[in-house]
Amino acid sequence: MENMVNIYLFGKKYEVPASLTIMKAMEHAGYQLVRGCGCRNGFCGACTTIYRIKGQTELKVCLACSTQVEEGMYIATLPYFPLVKKVYDIEKIKPTEQIMMQLYPEIYACIGCNSCTKKCTQGLDVMQYIAYAQRGEYENCAEESFDCVMCGCCSSGCPAGISHPQVAMLARRLVGKYIAPNCDHLDQRVEEIARGDFKATVEALMQKPLEELKELYNNRDIEK
Amino acid sequence: MYKNPEIAESLKKVEATRQARFEARDTIKRMTADEKDAILRAYHPDYKEENFENLIVGVNKGDKVPHELAAYLQAHSRIKGKNIDLENPKYDVDVLVIGGGGAGSSAAIEAHNAGANVMMVTKLRIGDANSMMAEGGIQAADKPNDSPAQHYIDVMGGGHFANRPELVAKLVSDAPEAIQWLNHLGVEFDKTEDGTMVTTHGGGTSRKRMHACKDYSGAEIMRTLRDEVLNREIPVVEFTAAIELIKDDEGKIAGAVLLNMETEEIMVARAKCVVIATGGAGRMHYQNFPTSNHYGATADGLVLGYRAGAKLLYADTLQYHPTGAAFPEQILGALVTEKVRSLGAQLVNKDGVAYIHPLETRDVNASGIIRECSDRGNGVPTGTGKAVWLDTPMIEMIGGEGTILKRIPAMYRMFAKYGIDIRKEPILVYPTLHYQNGGLEITPDGMTGIKNLFVAGEAVGGIHGRNRLMGNSLLDIIVFGRNAGKESGKAFKSVKLGKLTLDHVDKFEAELDKAGVKTELRSPKLLPNYTTRKDI
Numbered sequence: 001m002e003n004m005v006n007i008y009l010f011g012k013k014y015e016v017p018a019s020l021t022i023m024k025a026m027e028h029a030g031y032q033l034v035r036g037c038g039c040r041n042g043f044c045g046a047c048t049t050i051y052r053i054k055g056q057t058e059l060k061v062c063l064a065c066s067t068q069v070e071e072g073m074y075i076a077t078l079p080y081f082p083l084v085k086k087v088y089d090i091e092k093i094k095p096t097e098q099i100m101m102q103l104y105p106e107i108y109a110c111i112g113c114n115s116c117t118k119k120c121t122q123g124l125d126v127m128q129y130i131a132y133a134q135r136g137e138y139e140n141c142a143e144e145s146f147d148c149v150m151c152g153c154c155s156s157g158c159p160a161g162i163s164h165p166q167v168a169m170l171a172r173r174l175v176g177k178y179i180a181p182n183c184d185h186l187d188q189r190v191e192e193i194a195r196g197d198f199k200a201t202v203e204a205l206m207q208k209p210l211e212e213l214k215e216l217y218n219n220r221d222i223e224k
Numbered sequence: 225m226y227k228n229p230e231i232a233e234s235l236k237k238v239e240a241t242r243q244a245r246f247e248a249r250d251t252i253k254r255m256t257a258d259e260k261d262a263i264l265r266a267y268h269p270d271y272k273e274e275n276f277e278n279l280i281v282g283v284n285k286g287d288k289v290p291h292e293l294a295a296y297l298q299a300h301s302r303i304k305g306k307n308i309d310l311e312n313p314k315y316d317v318d319v320l321v322i323g324g325g326g327a328g329s330s331a332a333i334e335a336h337n338a339g340a341n342v343m344m345v346t347k348l349r350i351g352d353a354n355s356m357m358a359e360g361g362i363q364a365a366d367k368p369n370d371s372p373a374q375h376y377i378d379v380m381g382g383g384h385f386a387n388r389p390e391l392v393a394k395l396v397s398d399a400p401e402a403i404q405w406l407n408h409l410g411v412e413f414d415k416t417e418d419g420t421m422v423t424t425h426g427g428g429t430s431r432k433r434m435h436a437c438k439d440y441s442g443a444e445i446m447r448t449l450r451d452e453v454l455n456r457e458i459p460v461v462e463f464t465a466a467i468e469l470i471k472d473d474e475g476k477i478a479g480a481v482l483l484n485m486e487t488e489e490i491m492v493a494r495a496k497c498v499v500i501a502t503g504g505a506g507r508m509h510y511q512n513f514p515t516s517n518h519y520g521a522t523a524d525g526l527v528l529g530y531r532a533g534a535k536l537l538y539a540d541t542l543q544y545h546p547t548g549a550a551f552p553e554q555i556l557g558a559l560v561t562e563k564v565r566s567l568g569a570q571l572v573n574k575d576g577v578a579y580i581h582p583l584e585t586r587d588v589n590a591s592g593i594i595r596e597c598s599d600r601g602n603g604v605p606t607g608t609g610k611a612v613w614l615d616t617p618m619i620e621m622i623g624g625e626g627t628i629l630k631r632i633p634a635m636y637r638m639f640a641k642y643g644i645d646i647r648k649e650p651i652l653v654y655p656t657l658h659y660q661n662g663g664l665e666i667t668p669d670g671m672t673g674i675k676n677l678f679v680a681g682e683a684v685g686g687i688h689g690r691n692r693l694m695g696n697s698l699l700d701i702i703v704f705g706r707n708a709g710k711e712s713g714k715a716f717k718s719v720k721l722g723k724l725t726l727d728h729v730d731k732f733e734a735e736l737d738k739a740g741v742k743t744e745l746r747s748p749k750l751l752p753n754y755t756t757r758k759d760i
Contacts, residue, residue, distance in 0.1 A: 180413075201372075205380075214385065218257050
């Protein structure tokens with residue numbers, strides 16, 4: 001007999017196999033999911049879920065696709081979280097401290113309660129990356145926030161009304177575009193291709209009889 | 225943390241042989257062309273004839289496709305018996321992009337650049353796509369020891385020379401610019417302090433040209449593209465699927481019939497150009513394989529295009545990623561990035577033998593695992609099936625302590641949630657349905673045989689031949705997504721739409737009838753049904 005547990009989906013009790021994730025348990029219970037289900041593997045942030053274990057006071061957050069059910073779980077999914085996303089032109093903004101003040105001034109109202117960090121489904125130090133953003137340390141902010149799946153849990157309890165994932169998104173784009181060192185070999189190769197340097201060799205390959213191409217492939221040297 | 229005694233016993237052998245395997249790691253032979261051919265024929269799911277059938281209706285009549293796909297290609301339209309008002313469309317745009325993944329987003333951005341009034345529809349959210357889950361990286365020949373020609377040879381060989389040469393030429397020649405474009409949008413590639421790209425091998429590459437953003441490569445690219453689409457305020461209509469294409473009375477594309485996934489309202493979008501960017505088909509679970517794909521990967525674009533008369537190419541070839549998670553059960557089928565092998569982890573059987581080179585192409589390595597777990601009897605029983613080991617602790621022996629957290633944090637996290645520390649313990653893997661090699665046939669301008677109907681991304685067939693190399697799909701969604709955006713951004717300017725019609729849908733229904741197809745199915749599938757209910 002399969003090991004079963006009792007869970008409560010939106011307050012209604014269901015008995016489900018203990019080995020399931022919350023997402024699979026919902027499906028097992030009969031839900032044909034339309035919302036709150038994306039990659040099913042912890043990358044897309046579509047299946048933010050809050051739960052409380054019967055008899056405990058702590059309200060926990062997780063991704064339904066990668067959290068196993070437990071006995072007495074009271075579960076509610078949050079398939080959409082209204083984050084504030086400011087619109088900007090990446091070509092026109094500059095990676096200065098002013099840009100954060102301009103687009104996301106609420107980050108300076110952080111009171112240091114650390115609710116965001118406690119709620120992160122990825123285990124990130126969210127409050128720390130917001131502190132980096134406040135100080136204009138975008139590289140640190142980008143690194144600290146890199147594994148963010150933008151589910152929005154962090155923002156759900158923020159007394160300052162910060163949309164943490166969007167702040168981090170801006171920081172990462174600033175770093176990627178303006179702060180990280182430029183890649184010279186890439187620019188050079190793009191220029192060479194635009195000049196047509198490789199056109200003839202590629203075209204020659206396209207014309208090659210199959211046997212010759214196979215020969216080339218089977219005997220190509222492979223970089224160690 | 226492996227408690228099962230059979231697994232634990234095999235684990236001991238893996239640990240006992242690790243040092244010797246580490247020392248001999250450069251001596252593992254690669255297979256010859258003949259050996260590869262033989263193993264594929266004997267073990268690759270694409271060669272299991274009983275799992276395929278020939279289409280009896282439509283432009284690819286007589287061609288072989290998986291049973292599950294045939295059923296949906298030859299199913300009834302979701303609008304059968306419904307009256308669709310084509311005269312008063314809810315939306316009227318220049319370019320309609322169907323699909324909110326990397327290809328669709330790239331297309332939307334470029335069409336917007338070209339001055340088109342663009343709209344995106346997606347049945348889930350923008351970013352709920354396989355693009356988001358691509359972990360390992362993106363190929364481009366941008367290093368001095370590499371060239372587009374070298375990349376071309378790898379792509380053709382990997383695809384068993386079935387690839388369309390003109391599409392491959394475009395893929396490899398536009399690759400460096402695709403990376404530069406992403407970098408300029410703010411994508412954070414792994415670089416050294418002087419800006420040099422950190423690149424590695426993938427299975428079947430002859431140069432280290434795999435660019436990455438840790439093991440969140442697709443997520444980093446996808447979230448940046450999504451941010452850019454939103455910055456441009458391109459309308460994104462979420463939870464809205466395209467369920468049929470619309471043509472005009474001259475046979476040109478003219479829009480799509482849309483379905484609100486929540487309210488089930490049916491709407492019409494008129495468009496001068498349409499870009500199909502609906503992605504793959506893992507959720508069709510061909511041959512009952514688990515899948516690494518996102519929830520919406522149900523071959524919708526193939527169905528839409530096929531019913532409208534667009535041709536399919538290589539719809540019989542699928543990619544089974546060799547390393548799907550096989551344990552614990554909660555993550556069965558989830559992708560374990562090829563980068564794990566790029567960084568040095570070996571594939572090891574139950575006796576601790578490294579039975580194959582870890583960087584053979586995906587189809588060969590998938591076949592190798594199936595062989596170990598079937599005829600050779602060298603698989604490890606997992607409780608749900610058999611598997612082989614992927615010896616992750618070797619990564620830190622080769623790359624030094626800390627390599628795993630730095631280079632593959634997502635993999636660490638995925639297994640840590642279930643008590644397995646991949647720095648210290650190997651993981652169990654088995655092939656998972658990963659990628660649709662085939663799809664709709666296009667010319668290098670991204671267009672199908674139907675005028676102004678473009679396709680980009682995984683829904684395209686022919687770029688990767690019969691097997692795609694790691695890092696070439698993130699590349700193809702950018703190259704061909706941008707291309708479709710630019711070309712549709714040009715094409716719409718001279719389009720004069722005639723009267724809108726759904727005659728092709730009626731014609732297809734008549735063909736089904738004539739061919740004697742008896743089915744209750746309606747397509748596209750849109751979402752898989754994982755409930756245990758019998759009533760839906």
